[in-house]
Each structure stands twice: as C-alpha cells, then as structure tokens.
Amino acid sequence: MYEIRFHGRGGQGGRMAAEAYALAAFLEGKYAVSFPIFGAERRGAPVKAFTRVDDKKIRIKTQIYQPDYVVVLDETLIETEDVLEGLKEDGMVIINTPKKPEEVELSKPVKCATVDATSIALEILGRPITNTAILGAIAKATGKVSIESIEKAIIEKFGARLGKEAGEKNALAARTAYEKTLVGVAKGGKEFKPRKKWLPTVEEMPIGGAIATMQTEAGLVGIGSFIENKTGDWRTFKPIINKEKCIGCKLCWFYCPEGCISMQDGKATVNYDYCKGCGICANECPTKAIKMEREVRA
Amino acid sequence: MIEKLPAKKMVITGDYAAAYGALLCDVDVVAAYPITPQTLIVEEFSTFVNDGITDAEFIMVESEHSAMSACIAAQAAGARTFTATSSQGLALMHEMLFVASALRLPVVMAVVNRTLAAPIGIWCEHNDSMPERDSGWIQMSCEDNQEVLDMIIMAYKIGENKDVLLPVMPCLDAFILSHTVEPVEAPSSDEVAEFLPKYEPQAILDPDKPMAIGTFTPPEYIQELRYQTHVAMEKAKDVIKKVTKEFASKFGRDYHGLIEEYRCDDADVVLMTIGTVTGTAREVVDELRQKGKKVGLIKLRFYRPFPAEEIRKIAENVEAFGVYDRAISYGSGGPLFIETRHALYGLDLPVLNFLAGLGGRDVVKGDVEKMYEILLKAKEEKPKEEIYWIGTRGVEI
Numbered sequence: 001m002y003e004i005r006f007h008g009r010g011g012q013g014g015r016m017a018a019e020a021y022a023l024a025a026f027l028e029g030k031y032a033v034s035f036p037i038f039g040a041e042r043r044g045a046p047v048k049a050f051t052r053v054d055d056k057k058i059r060i061k062t063q064i065y066q067p068d069y070v071v072v073l074d075e076t077l078i079e080t081e082d083v084l085e086g087l088k089e090d091g092m093v094i095i096n097t098p099k100k101p102e103e104v105e106l107s108k109p110v111k112c113a114t115v116d117a118t119s120i121a122l123e124i125l126g127r128p129i130t131n132t133a134i135l136g137a138i139a140k141a142t143g144k145v146s147i148e149s150i151e152k153a154i155i156e157k158f159g160a161r162l163g164k165e166a167g168e169k170n171a172l173a174a175r176t177a178y179e180k181t182l183v184g185v186a187k188g189g190k191e192f193k194p195r196k197k198w199l200p201t202v203e204e205m206p207i208g209g210a211i212a213t214m215q216t217e218a219g220l221v222g223i224g225s226f227i228e229n230k231t232g233d234w235r236t237f238k239p240i241i242n243k244e245k246c247i248g249c250k251l252c253w254f255y256c257p258e259g260c261i262s263m264q265d266g267k268a269t270v271n272y273d274y275c276k277g278c279g280i281c282a283n284e285c286p287t288k289a290i291k292m293e294r295e296v297r298a
Numbered sequence: 299m300i301e302k303l304p305a306k307k308m309v310i311t312g313d314y315a316a317a318y319g320a321l322l323c324d325v326d327v328v329a330a331y332p333i334t335p336q337t338l339i340v341e342e343f344s345t346f347v348n349d350g351i352t353d354a355e356f357i358m359v360e361s362e363h364s365a366m367s368a369c370i371a372a373q374a375a376g377a378r379t380f381t382a383t384s385s386q387g388l389a390l391m392h393e394m395l396f397v398a399s400a401l402r403l404p405v406v407m408a409v410v411n412r413t414l415a416a417p418i419g420i421w422c423e424h425n426d427s428m429p430e431r432d433s434g435w436i437q438m439s440c441e442d443n444q445e446v447l448d449m450i451i452m453a454y455k456i457g458e459n460k461d462v463l464l465p466v467m468p469c470l471d472a473f474i475l476s477h478t479v480e481p482v483e484a485p486s487s488d489e490v491a492e493f494l495p496k497y498e499p500q501a502i503l504d505p506d507k508p509m510a511i512g513t514f515t516p517p518e519y520i521q522e523l524r525y526q527t528h529v530a531m532e533k534a535k536d537v538i539k540k541v542t543k544e545f546a547s548k549f550g551r552d553y554h555g556l557i558e559e560y561r562c563d564d565a566d567v568v569l570m571t572i573g574t575v576t577g578t579a580r581e582v583v584d585e586l587r588q589k590g591k592k593v594g595l596i597k598l599r600f601y602r603p604f605p606a607e608e609i610r611k612i613a614e615n616v617e618a619f620g621v622y623d624r625a626i627s628y629g630s631g632g633p634l635f636i637e638t639r640h641a642l643y644g645l646d647l648p649v650l651n652f653l654a655g656l657g658g659r660d661v662v663k664g665d666v667e668k669m670y671e672i673l674l675k676a677k678e679e680k681p682k683e684e685i686y687w688i689g690t691r692g693v694e695i
Contacts, residue, residue, distance in 0.1 A: 022309055034478065038335075058480070059578070063662075201691040202690065204692070
C-alpha cells in the first residue's frame with residue numbers, strides 16, 4: 001500500500017485531484033480510497049485530502065500520518081504548513097512551482113518533483129485551477145500510475161461535471177504537466193516553525209467550551225479562534241475603501257462575517273490581518289465605496 | 299419506476315452509495331431536508347430524479363420534522379419511501395420517529411452520524427442516533443461504502459417483512475464514509491428487483507375505503523400495541539439473519555446477520571466495535587495475532603434489535619470483553635457498554651468500556667492497540683476501572 005497527502009487551498013480542487021487519482025488507480029485494477037479533511041474553512045483556507053492505494057481491499061479508516069508522497073497544489077503553503085510532516089524517509093514531495101526541484105527550499109533535502117501547473121492551467125484551461133495538471137506530475141514523478149489512466153480518470157470525473165470538452169482539456173493539462181515535470185532533490189535547511197496548537201487538558205478546558213480571549217501556551221486565543229492565526233493569507237481579493245465615498249452607514253461593519261471592519265473617524269477601515277476577502281462588504285455598500293482588487297503579495 | 303440499470307463497479311462516496319441504493323430499490327417518495335454531511339445523499343437522489351432515471355416524487359420540505367412526516371404519510375398511502383439526515387436533523391425528527399414505528403411503516407432512513415451540538419461540529423460521533431434507541435426503529439451501522447449500498451437494499455427487505463413492519467435506520471460515519479470514495483459494486487436493477495419484491499403495504503390510506511391510524515387512543519388499547527411492536531422487533535432478529543443469508547447467496551457478500559465475528563474462535567479477549575473503527579480494528583487484530591496474542595473482534599452491526607444472545611455466546615468463551623463506544627450516556631457509560639453488560643449479566647469476566655473518537659477525533663491504530671492492551675491485562679489482574687476514555691487529554695488510563 002502507498003499513501004498520498006494533498007495540500008491545497010479551499011476551492012483549488014485538491015479533493016477532486018485526490019479522488020481522480022484514486023479513480024485512475026482503480027482503472028488499473030487497484031483498490032483505492034480517497035477522503036478530504038473538512039474544516040469550517042472556506043475558499044482560500046489550507047485544506048488537506050488523502051489517497052490510499054493497494055492491491056487488496058483497504059480496511060484501515062484512519063487519516064494518513066506517514067505518507068509516501070506529498071502533493072502541494074499551492075506553493076505558498078510551504079511557508080505556513082508543515083508539508084513534510086510524517087513524510088517517509090524515502091518519500092517524495094511534488095510541488096506546483098515554476099522552480100526547479102533544486103531551487104525549492106524545504107526543511108529537509110527530500111526527493112522533490114516540480115511542475116509549473118499554474119502556467120499550464122492558465123494556458124490550456126484559461127483559469128488557474130491546477131488540480132488536473134498536478135495529476136500528470138504525480139504520474140511522472142511516482143511512476144505508480146500511467147498517464148493514460150490519469151487522462152481517463154480526468155475525462156470520466158471532470159467530464160461528467162463540466163462536459164466532454166472541458167474533460168478533454170483537463171486531460172491535456174495533465175499530459176502537458178506530465179511532460180514538463182522535473183524530478184530531483186529539494187534544497188534542505190530552511191527553518192520552519194510549525195504552527196502552535198492549543199490542546200487543553202480536561203482541567204484546563206473552560207466549562208461548557210466558553211472561549212473568551214485568553215492566553216494559552218500556544219498563544220492568544222480569541223473567540224473560537226487563534227489570534228495568531230492570521231487568516232488574511234487566504235485572500236485572493238482585497239477590499240479597498242474609498243474614504244470619500246464612504247458615508248459611514250456601517251452596513252459593511254454589520255455584514256462582515258469576520259468582524260474585520262471597524263469605524264475610524266466615521267469611516268470604514270479593514271483589518272487586513274484577518275480579512276479573507278469574501279467581498280460581502282463591497283456587495284452591501286450602498287455608495288459603492290468598496291472595490292475588490294486582486295491581492296498582490298511580495 | 300426506474301430505468302434499467304446495469305451492474306457496475308464505481309468509485310463513490312458513502313453518501314452516493316446510500317442514494318444509489320435507494321434508487322435501486324425503486325423508492326416512490328423521497329422527502330428530505332439538507333444537513334451536512336448528509337446533504338449529498340438527497341442531492342444525488344434529486345439528480346437521479348432530474349435526469350429521469352427514476353420517476354420518484356421528490357418532496358422538498360421546510361424541516362426534518364416535516365421530512366419524516368411526509369415519509370410517514372406517503373408510506374401510509376402505500377408508497378416505498380426514503381429519507382436521510384444527521385445530528386440536529388435527527389433530533390428534530392425525534393417525535394415523528396416514534397410515529398413511523400408505532401404505525402408500523404417501514405420507512406428507510408440513512409443517518410450520517412454527526413456530533414450533536416453543543417459545541418457545534420460536523421464530524422463523526424454516535425450521540426445523534428443512539429438516543430433514538432427507544433424509538434422503535436431498527437438501527438444498524440456500516441463499516442464501509444459497500445455495506446452502505448447493500449444495507450439500504452437489505453433494509454427494505456427487513457423492514458417490509460410481514461413479521462417486522464418497522465422502519466430501518468442504516469447509519470454511516472460522517473466523512474469517514476459519507477465523503478470518502480472507494481470502490482463499490484452495485485448490482486443491476488433487475489437483480490435488486492428479484493431480491494426485493496414490490497412493497498405490499500398491510501394497510502393503505504385510501505379515500506374510497508377510509509380508515510384511521512394514530513388517532514386518539516385511550517389506555518385500553520395502547521399496551522397491546524406496544525407489545526406488538528416489541529414482538530416485531532424481537533422477530534426482526536431472525537428476519538435480519540435470513541435476509542443477510544439470502545443477500546449473500548444472491549450477491550456474494552456475506553454480512554453474517556446481527557454481528558460479525560472476526561478471529562474470535564480461540565480468542566482470550568474480544569473487543570466489540572461499531573462503525574468504521576471496525577476496519578482499523580481488523581488491521582490491529584491481524585498484527586496482534588502475528589505477535590501471538592489471542593485477540594478477537596466482534597463487529598456489532600445492529601444496535602436495535604440488540605443481539606444479546608449472539609454476544610453472550612462469544613463472551614462465554616473469553617476471559618475479558620471490551621466494548622468500544624463513540625458516544626457517552628452521561629452518568630453511566632457508553633450506550634453499547636450498558637447494553638452489553640445487560641446481555642452478559644451473570645457471566646464472571648471483566649467487561650470494559652472504551653470511549654474514543656468523540657466529536658470526530660481520529661481513532662488510530664494506536665488507540666485500538668491500547669484497548670487490547672488493557673483487555674489483555676484485565677485477563678491477568680482485576681482492572682481498576684471499567685470505563686476508559688482513550689486519548690482524552692488529562693485523563694490517566
């Protein structure tokens with residue numbers, strides 16, 4: 001049996017990739033299981049999905065803790081997620097990046113395959129949806145499943161949802177990625193600080209789960225969330241407020257699901273540390289004072 | 299009526315398996331309200347209706363209470379009905395569950411086990427279905443997606459049996475099955491039709507031949523009705539065994555009736571599991587057996603009717619018996635533990651309870667190994683505790 005862990009962001013299709021891989025393995029006569037970890041997150045949040053493949057029926061129902069392969073659909077996750085966590089000694093990480101494997105900085109020098117799935121997806125699909133292209137890279141890097149089976153699985157799975165033409169285009173994206181994938185070894189030595197987690201004992205757990213703002217050994221915990229867990233990096237679009245047009249009606253403040261808007265001198269102000277870029281404020285603003293602009297990060 | 303569907307092997311979620319199972323059973327009416335992680339079941343079914351694969355009536359209702367009410371009414375009018383829910387949705391249905399069973403209407407409902415708030419969560423816990431113990435529903439749990447599909451088919455056959463006439467609730471673990479894809483073999487619609495004959499209701503609401511059901515009933519009558527229903531639930535045990543056997547001979551997959559024994563033959567200690575933890579426990583048993591430990595496993599399939607006799611028979615030959623629960627009855631123990639102790643009354647052996655995976659926490663191999671370790675120790679010396687909260691921070695074991 002071998003096990004794969006997929007790292008992506010909500011909305012990138014990591015779950016579909018994990019499932020399509022399972023289908024490709026199944027088409028080759030294997031037994032394959034795939035499942036996502038769902039959270040209360042939304043588009044842009046770091047998410048994980050898993051695939052197990054074996055020659056015989058898979059009975060184990062746990063999550064995967066020691067994967068043979070790790071697939072990273074979004075390069076920015078390397079900064080915030082411990083993508084190498086539990087990876088087997090001779091395991092391999094497959095990353096969507098324009099870099100060569102030798103240029104990828106990770107905490108350990110592990111086997112690494114890279115492909116610029118975003119550029120391939122933009123060129124062939126016209127959208128930066130990388131979940132099909134990355135499947136081609138996995139086929140090339142692991143040699144565990146043929147590119148033909150990947151293509152078949154994509155046509156079956158994505159074709160059923162998006163139509164025949166879209167299915168074929170996605171298969172082409174996988175084929176192109178397959179041909180362009182580079183395999184090597186990543187640069188090690190990068191310092192990575194895994195995110196701290198508050199795990200209270202029965203004694204420490206507030207009665208009734210009533211979570212007020214408080215200090216824990218992992219940092220400051222806010223109402224149901226970590227204050228240190230700055231969710232602003234989930235954002236793809238950023239609300240920009242035109243202070244001249246803002247009439248201070250507070251509708252954006254009222255509707256913001258994250259409580260990210262405050263009023264300063266009678267005008268709306270956004271806390272970009274936590275704003276996830278949902279755009280509800282812009283939609284609600286009666287004077288069109290809020291514009292959503294593409295997020296540009298350094 | 300449904301389109302002719304060929305036998306096929308698919309890679310599908312547990313939710314899809316439940317919806318496809320209901321489709322194969324040619325249900326007439328589906329009434330449902332969405333709730334995560336059940337939503338996919340009725341969503342998939344509505345797609346079958348939209349695509350014209352079935353001409354079943356799909357009723358969208360404003361709550362789960364209404365979903366069950368609509369199923370009860372349709373079933374009373376002679377239809378074969380199906381619905382699905384989870385957690386809060388099932389709790390809201392509570393009142394109507396008792397109506398379905400007391401009116402002896404074999405509605406089938408897939409329940410995706412999700413933790414019942416508070417605090418709110420979407421992951422797996424059995425504290426939604428287990429409190430429905432006394433509702434008069436046949437309740438069972440599935441280990442994998444194949445069993446989900448197969449069980450929906452068997453559920454109709456069991457519930458509609460003239461000796462039973464009770465509603466059936468096949469349960470599947472949230473996400474671990476509901477949103478996990480794996481290979482599932484689906485029989486053809488013709489094969490299912492041969493196995494499951496058309497539903498023949500024992501009484502039909504018909505404007506031409508009026509009758510009343512569930513009307514205001516004084517104390518002179520209700521006790522006899524309760525007795526009837528209790529007897530029907532007892533009789534369901536044999537029907538379940540018979541149907542499982544018949545299913546095995548027709549489709550080649552044997553679920554062994556109320557429970558499945560796994561390597562219990564010469565076992566010193568036995569652990570009883572429910573739901574998906576069973577699959578992981580099988581792996582652990584195989585590994586411990588390789589190390590020479592005589593451990594066995596019971597997969598509990600049915601919570602109601604409870605297979606007391608079958609469990610007792612196995613317990614008579616072992617030195618320690620463990621019960622895994624994914625729910626807690628506050629102030630007592632896990633629901634299955636309480637039930638098992640009752641079944642094993644008078645036997646002289648330690649019976650221990652293991653709680654793990656509450657709120658959807660992953661139950662890993664190490665957790666199951668710990669359970670066996672405690673059982674093997676209990677065989678040697680009298681254990682200090684009866685209830686073990688596996689993997690609970692700050693609680694010593």
